[in-house]
Amino acid sequence: MFDSFVMVDWSAAGAPRTGADSIWLAVLRDGGLNQHNPPTRAEAEDALRHLLLDEQAAGRRVLAGFDFAFGYPPGLSARLGAAGWRSVWSALAARIVDGAKNANNRFDVGGALNALFDAPGPFWGNGLQRDIPGLPRKKPGGWGTALPENRRICDALAPGAQEVWKLSGAGSVGGQALTGIAMLERLRHATGAAVWPFEWPGTSGIVLAEVFPSLWPLTVPVGQIRDAEQVRQTAERLAAWDGTGHLLAALEVPLAQPARVCQDEGWILGVSPT
Numbered sequence: 001m002f003d004s005f006v007m008v009d010w011s012a013a014g015a016p017r018t019g020a021d022s023i024w025l026a027v028l029r030d031g032g033l034n035q036h037n038p039p040t041r042a043e044a045e046d047a048l049r050h051l052l053l054d055e056q057a058a059g060r061r062v063l064a065g066f067d068f069a070f071g072y073p074p075g076l077s078a079r080l081g082a083a084g085w086r087s088v089w090s091a092l093a094a095r096i097v098d099g100a101k102n103a104n105n106r107f108d109v110g111g112a113l114n115a116l117f118d119a120p121g122p123f124w125g126n127g128l129q130r131d132i133p134g135l136p137r138k139k140p141g142g143w144g145t146a147l148p149e150n151r152r153i154c155d156a157l158a159p160g161a162q163e164v165w166k167l168s169g170a171g172s173v174g175g176q177a178l179t180g181i182a183m184l185e186r187l188r189h190a191t192g193a194a195v196w197p198f199e200w201p202g203t204s205g206i207v208l209a210e211v212f213p214s215l216w217p218l219t220v221p222v223g224q225i226r227d228a229e230q231v232r233q234t235a236e237r238l239a240a241w242d243g244t245g246h247l248l249a250a251l252e253v254p255l256a257q258p259a260r261v262c263q264d265e266g267w268i269l270g271v272s273p274t
Contacts, residue, residue, distance in 0.1 A: 075148030127168030
């Protein structure tokens with residue numbers, strides 16, 4: 001199905017960073033692998049845009065995987081005015097301010113979005129010293145009643161997956177989702193990419209998908225960086241799946257799930273419903 005595999009380990013860091021716990025890109029094409037470690041999200045976005053446009057111009061089909069959630073449990077999009085993932089992506093791209101040196105307003109955006117609800121949350125985990133109106137430091141209650149569900153369907157099936165509302169603390173992925181979705185909204189408009197599983201891969205030669213490298217065993221050679229190995233090994237695994245038909249089967253999994261998956265929540269590529 002694909003000629004090139006691009007895997008991205010994202011970061012919501014507030015300052016430029018390389019090495020461990022930073023952004024890593026792996027590009028696998030024709031058996032050759034290239035890796036990049038841009039220090040800022042702005043540089044990563046610029047590199048990804050140029051890479052995908054070059055692949056598109058060369059007539060190559062690309063699967064680009066990103067290690068953050070592509071959606072939220074139903075409820076957030078409706079509060080933004082229109083049910084479905086597009087309203088969330090558009091709102092985040094409009095609200096997230098991400099500076100050239102990684103300074104960003106993700107915590108303030110979380111607090112502002114919480115104002116749409118009648119109870120504290122759903123975003124929580126203020127990781128800053130200053131208080132942010134509307135953003136609780138501890139996990140609120142009211143999940144599934146005053147607030148949307150706490151977890152997506154796929155998160156409950158993926159060992160180790162964290163809730164998308166959590167913005168700070170051990171294992172928090174909420175900040176990556178806020179900054180990452182805002183970036184992908186710009187990227188998909190610049191490249192015409194399809195966003196799986198909200199859009200079927202056949203609609204574009206570039207497919208953006210959510211991945212979770214921790215789904216699979218990872219071997220980190222001595223002296224190597226875990227994040228770099230995760231994107232490399234994930235790219236190699238999905239390329240191998242593509243050669244056996246297993247990748248197509250994995251892409252079809254969300255089609256048999258409740259409608260909320262393909263309308264709001266998204267799905268982690270490789271997660272089995274069993």
